[in-house]
Amino acid sequence: MEDFSSFVEYIKNHDNFKGTITENEPLAQKSTFKIGANARVFVAPTDYYSFQLTLRRILAQKLPFFIVGGASNLVFPDEDFKGVILSSRNFSDAMIFPKGDLPEDFEPYDFQKDDVLVTCFSGTPMAQLVDFCIKNDLSGAEEFAGLPGTVGGAAFMNARCFEKSISDLIFYYTWMDYSDPDIPLHHDRINLQDWDYKKSPFQNNKRFVTTVTFLLKRLHGDAKMQIAKRSRRYTLERLEKGHFKYPSAGSVFKNNHDFGAPSGKLIDECGLKGSQIGGAQIAPFHGNFIINVENARAADVKALVELAQEKVKEKFGFQLETEIIFL
Ligand SMILES: Cc1cc2nc3c(=O)[nH]c(=O)nc-3n(C[C@H](O)[C@H](O)[C@H](O)COP(=O)(O)OP(=O)(O)OC[C@H]3O[C@@H](n4cnc5c(N)ncnc54)[C@H](O)[C@@H]3O)c2cc1C
Structure with missing residues (x-):
């Protein structure tokens, strides 16, 4: 039997814990889909040491837990989550990283004159990174303007936006291995072999991303004025496509480029746009979006996912793979 009360007491009273911890926290309002019941415990540390001590305690007490950033790609369950939600939302900052301070075990890298490294704590909203770039005349992250969620x-x-993957910008990252109770911090230069379309080295293992360092370009003169303009244009395009009209978690299915047609088009060609189950609907304006039109439940979303998978399989012989994650 999990002892959540003693966990909460331990964290709350720990001198070195900085952050917030609440019990029976409603999850719906914390997700872009606005779906979900309560989490037994919701912890949002503000610094690296507080994450470390929280994870250590979770492991020591063998508590079920789940890591959450901006909850913009998640479907929280209709039943209470009987575990700890570990949120990065308070662990947020973006800063210029001095190139001379890179870990000593990294191979030397031939930086160009205007190359700039920017480090973000993992809970930094993508919007904050884009704003930081605009303020500091840094180009490279414009396509991610308007992307919900965290770094x-x-x-x-x-994440992939307008034909650019976030891995295209990453220089190095740090992460905690939470299969190890001592939870050491690792640092890795990006190795593109570990990354692919919607694939990263953090999936299917026990890694908590702590920081991500991006390689960006400083622009000068007229060129730097374009950074804000381009960022605004990408945000506007999302608005025009209806991304923020209703609560959602963005694209529901991955696109399979080998198949030759985006998932939304396949769903559209099955005549499924506008199909509704309970309070969830396949968006009339975007075949690959499921929207929460009226107090949708996770079960409604799941039923629509299965409907789309079944119909697309029947018509095209193709198995749609979900991008959204059900807890
Ligand atoms: C309107 C809308 C538009 C969208 N458009 C796009 C788009 O154009 N392109 C795109 O790729 N996505 C898009 N998305 C989906 C979503 O915004 C992205 O996948 C986003 O990058 C998820 O970030 P998050 O912080 O919200 O992650 P969450 O939803 O909180 O988590 C997603 C997964 O990441 C894990 N995770 C989160 N933080 C960490 C961490 N620090 N360490 C380890 N694991 C972690 C979680 O455990 C979970 O498995 C869209 C979503 C919405 C609502």
Whole structure:
């Protein structure tokens, strides 16, 4: 029997814990889908040491837990989550990283004159990274303007926007291995062999991303004025496509480029746009979006996912693979 009360007491009273911890926390309002019941415990540390001590305690007490960033790619369950939600939302900052301070075991890298490294804590909203780039005349992240969620979530998912993957920008990252109760911090230079379309080295293992360092370019003169303009244009395009009209978790299915047609088009060609189950609907304006039109439940979303998978399989012989994650 899990002893959540003693866990909460331990964390709350620990001198070195910085952050927030609450019990029976409603999850729906914390996710972009606005779906889900309560989490037994919700912890949001503000620094690396607080994550470390929280994870250590979770492991020592063998408590079920789940890591959450901006919860913009997640479907929280209709029943209470009987575990700890470990949120990075308070672990947020973006800063210029001095190139001379790179870990000594990294191979030397031939930086160009205007190359700039920016380090973000994993809970930094992507919007904050984009703003930071605009303020500091840094180009490279414009395509990610308007992407909901955090830097850590984007790295985990290898988020892809307007033909650019977040891995295209990453220089190095740090992570905690939470299969090890001592939870050491690792640092790795990006190795593109570990990354692919919507694939990252953080999936299917026990890695908590702590920081991500991006390699960006400083622009000068007229060129730097374009950074804000381009960022605005990408955000506007999302608005025009209806991304923020209703609560959702973005694209539901991955695209399979080998198959030759985006998943949304396949769903559209099955005549499924506008199909509704309970309070969830396949968006009339985007075949690959499921939207929460009226108090949707996770079960409604799941039923629509299965409907789309079944119909697309029947018509095209193709198995749609989900991108959204059900807890
Ligand atoms: C309107 C809308 C538009 C969207 N458009 C796009 C788009 O254009 N392209 C795209 O790729 N996605 C898109 N998405 C989906 C989503 O925003 C991205 O996948 C986003 O990068 C997820 O980040 P997050 O912080 O919200 O992650 P979450 O949803 O909180 O988590 C996603 C996964 O990452 C893991 N995770 C989160 N943080 C960490 C961490 N620090 N360490 C280890 N694991 C972690 C979680 O455990 C979970 O498995 C869209 C979503 C919405 C709502």
